Amino acid sequence: MKMRNIPDSKFGMLLSLPGLFLLVLWVGIPLLILISVSFLRFNVLEPTQFIGFDNYIHLFKDRVFRNALLRTITFFAGSTLLTFLLAYPTAWSLSRIRKGGTTLRTLVMFPWAVPLIVSGFIWGWMFNAAYGVINHLFVTIGLFESNINFIGQSGTAMLAVVIADAWTRVPFMTILTLAGLEAISRTLYESADMDGADIFQKTRYITLPLAKGPILTGLLITSVFSFRTIDAIFSLTKGGPARGTYVLGMLNLDYIYNYIEFGRAAAVSVYLALICLLIAAVYIYFLLKE
Amino acid sequence: MTVRRGLSNIFEHKATPYVIMAVVLILLLGPIYWTLITSLKTLPEAIKWPPSYIPQDFTLEAYKEVLGRSPVPKFLLNSIIYALVTTTIVTTAAVFTTYALTRYKYRGSNMVLLSFLFIRLIPPISLLLPFYLILRQLGLINTRASVIIYTIYLTYPLAVWMLKSFFDQFPQDLIDAALIDGASRLGALFRVVLPVIANGIAAVAIIAFLWTWIEFLAPFLFLNTDDLKPITVGLYYFVGDETTYWNSLTAGAILAIIPGIAFFMFAQRYIVSGLTAGFGKE
Numbered sequence: 001m002k003m004r005n006i007p008d009s010k011f012g013m014l015l016s017l018p019g020l021f022l023l024v025l026w027v028g029i030p031l032l033i034l035i036s037v038s039f040l041r042f043n044v045l046e047p048t049q050f051i052g053f054d055n056y057i058h059l060f061k062d063r064v065f066r067n068a069l070l071r072t073i074t075f076f077a078g079s080t081l082l083t084f085l086l087a088y089p090t091a092w093s094l095s096r097i098r099k100g101g102t103t104l105r106t107l108v109m110f111p112w113a114v115p116l117i118v119s120g121f122i123w124g125w126m127f128n129a130a131y132g133v134i135n136h137l138f139v140t141i142g143l144f145e146s147n148i149n150f151i152g153q154s155g156t157a158m159l160a161v162v163i164a165d166a167w168t169r170v171p172f173m174t175i176l177t178l179a180g181l182e183a184i185s186r187t188l189y190e191s192a193d194m195d196g197a198d199i200f201q202k203t204r205y206i207t208l209p210l211a212k213g214p215i216l217t218g219l220l221i222t223s224v225f226s227f228r229t230i231d232a233i234f235s236l237t238k239g240g241p242a243r244g245t246y247v248l249g250m251l252n253l254d255y256i257y258n259y260i261e262f263g264r265a266a267a268v269s270v271y272l273a274l275i276c277l278l279i280a281a282v283y284i285y286f287l288l289k290e
Numbered sequence: 291m292t293v294r295r296g297l298s299n300i301f302e303h304k305a306t307p308y309v310i311m312a313v314v315l316i317l318l319l320g321p322i323y324w325t326l327i328t329s330l331k332t333l334p335e336a337i338k339w340p341p342s343y344i345p346q347d348f349t350l351e352a353y354k355e356v357l358g359r360s361p362v363p364k365f366l367l368n369s370i371i372y373a374l375v376t377t378t379i380v381t382t383a384a385v386f387t388t389y390a391l392t393r394y395k396y397r398g399s400n401m402v403l404l405s406f407l408f409i410r411l412i413p414p415i416s417l418l419l420p421f422y423l424i425l426r427q428l429g430l431i432n433t434r435a436s437v438i439i440y441t442i443y444l445t446y447p448l449a450v451w452m453l454k455s456f457f458d459q460f461p462q463d464l465i466d467a468a469l470i471d472g473a474s475r476l477g478a479l480f481r482v483v484l485p486v487i488a489n490g491i492a493a494v495a496i497i498a499f500l501w502t503w504i505e506f507l508a509p510f511l512f513l514n515t516d517d518l519k520p521i522t523v524g525l526y527y528f529v530g531d532e533t534t535y536w537n538s539l540t541a542g543a544i545l546a547i548i549p550g551i552a553f554f555m556f557a558q559r560y561i562v563s564g565l566t567a568g569f570g571k572e
Contacts, residue, residue, distance in 0.1 A: 004474060008394045008475075009394060009395065009396035009397070010396070011390070011394050011475055012390040012391065012393070012394025012395060012396045012399060013390070013394075013396045013399075014390075015386050015387070015389065015390035015394065016386070016387045016390035016391050016399070016402065018383060018386065018387070019383060019384070019386065019387030019390075019391075019402075019446075019450070020387075020402060022383065022442070022446060023402070023405065023406070023409070023447075026439075026442060026443040026446070027409050027412070027417075027443060027447075029420075029424070030417045030420035030421055030424065030443075031412070031417070031420070033420040033423060033424065034416065034417065034419060034420040037419065037420070037423070086314065086317065089310050089314065090310070090311070090314045092307070092310075093306075093307035093308070093310040093311045093314070094307075094311070096307040097307050097308065097311065102558075104311055104315075105558065105562075106554055106555060106558045107315060107318070107319060108314070108315070108318060109554045109558060109561075109562070110318065110319060110322060110550075110551055110554065111318050111319075111321075111322070112550070112554075113500065113547055113549075113550020113551050113553070113554055114322070114504075114547050114550065115503065115504035115506065115522050115546055115547075116504065116506070117504075117506040117522045117525070118522070118525065118543045118546050118547065119321075121525065121539060121540075121543055122321045122322075122324070122325050122540075122543060123321065125324070125325070125328065125536060125539075125540065126321060126324055130337070130339065131336070131337045131338070131339055131341060131536075133324055133341055136339075136340050136341055167317075167318070167321065170318060171318075172565065175562050175565060175566060176565075176566060179566050198294060198295060198298035199297075199298040199301045199302055200294065200297075200298060224411065224413075227413070228413035228414070228415050228416075229415070230415065230507070231506045231507065234506070234507075249415050252415060252416075252418070252419075253415075253418075253507070253511075256418065256419055256422060256511065257511060262419060262423065265419045266419055266420075269413075269415070269416035269417070269418070269419055270416065272413050272415065272416050273412050273413055273416040276411060276412070276413045276416075277411055277412075280411050
């Protein structure tokens with residue numbers, strides 16, 4: 001048996017070699033190509049040429065790019081906030097429910113199984129100006145006088161895409177928060193009860209500080225994912241109306257698919273990646289600060 | 291102060307969690323309910339005003355249309371192919387990689403593990419362009435391989451990172467005992483480690499499957515014939531310039547949701563353990 005004569009460290013290297021190969025081929029090379037292309041004028045009309053940082057500078061000065069950046073920030077911040085506002089009470093309730101808890105946990109997970117592109121269709125249907133159930137509900141309870149064209153106005157369209165995105169992210173945020181809440185020892189709450197603490201004090205001084213790790217991790221993942229995912233926007237508004245929901249990912253897709261300006265697309269992609277890393281860095285700083 | 295006490299008492303009440311859950315479930319499951327009942331209506335009833343909250347003409351017409359007279363069965367089959375092939379490749383590769391990286395450390399093996407985490411922070415949408423250019427160069431645009439190559443990139447780092455925590459939890463003593471008994475290092479992996487962490491591997495496989503199943507942008511960009519499209523892209527078949535066939539579209543949407551829901555009904559605990567293992571620890 002020759003295999004047995006190989007020392008452990010060599011064995012580890014050999015066995016992880018296919019994985020490393022995959023890492024280099026699947027991520028390393030695309031990254032290199034991405035960065036190289038971002039320095040090129042690369043489209044169908046003109047000859048391909050090295051132009052240094054021109055793509056980056058052009059985008060930085062471009063109003064479409066800057067507006068898309070602002071919309072992206074609104075979108076991901078809105079989605080993360082809404083996700084947290086729904087997930088925290090859900091996790092808190094689940095942590096207190098004993099009877100039927102398993103069934104409830106399964107039901108809460110369902111939206112996670114919905115592809116985001118489908119979520120966009122579903123919410124588009126529910127927000128529909130002519131036949132949408134949301135209009136019907138709001139008109140029936142007297143909140144609106146007549147139907148509102150949610151998708152047709154940029155403010156409400158942004159709200160609609162945020163809802164469609166956050167809806168599928170609540171389950172994941174909930175299970176992470178729940179894991180954090182359940183790791184906290186009951187005795188802490190019992191002694192706080194004996195001291196006469198109310199729920200606000202207990203949340204502030206026990207729950208939030210002790211569940212900080214999982215909650216921040218959940219927020220990190222939610223933020224990064226909604227920052228970079230455009231599926232719900234794609235099927236709900238296509239970036240409209242009047243570019244009201246036009247985010248960086250949509251601009252990236254347009255440069256690849258419609259304008260066929262690969263150099264610009266690459267520069268947008270690099271900006272996207274850098275901002276994503278920046279968001280992650282902020283969270284990781286807070287996670288490690290303790 | 292008394293208002294605060296009162297509020298606190300309300301929140302502390304035994305029934306409060308159930309009330310909150312009732313509201314949450316309406317918000318989380320309402321859209322799925324609405325999609326389901328729209329798919330069980332006729333098209334005229336689907337676009338009737340005011341809408342009916344329970345189908346009056348309960349009908350499976352939309353499903354007959356979608357499964358019988360549209361390319362949806364083909365789309366679903368494609369989705370299954372992409373998801374199964376990706377899951378098989380990724381889970382198998384990740385088991386060996388993770389076993390090596392967690393149990394047989396070498397100089398730099400921790401760096402490799404960390405780079406798997408780092409890769410997860412690079413937005414997939416940023417690598418869409420280079421993948422497109424590479425696949426075009428290789429003549430792979432509009433092939434099944436194009437999608438699978440991309441979804442491997444998408445799921446592999448995730449699979450390694452999730453498996454890592456399952457491998458980490460496995461007691462080294464058991465592996466050592468097997469080695470002393472004469473098992474080879476790979477033998478120990480297959481006969482000792484894998485049977486014990488089988489649930490974890492199942493969780494990773496399910497998550498890789500679903501992650502591939504829901505992917506939209508890459509197949510949208512790489513494919514242009516109906517024969518190859520997965521269901522996420524195929525749903526656009528029902529979106530017309532003039533009319534959208536809402537009952538057929540929602541029927542297709544329900545079919546696209548079913549695998550995920552089924553996995554959650556039968557393996558919820560494993561999936562949750564996989565998800566929290568992959569993210570919660572670091």
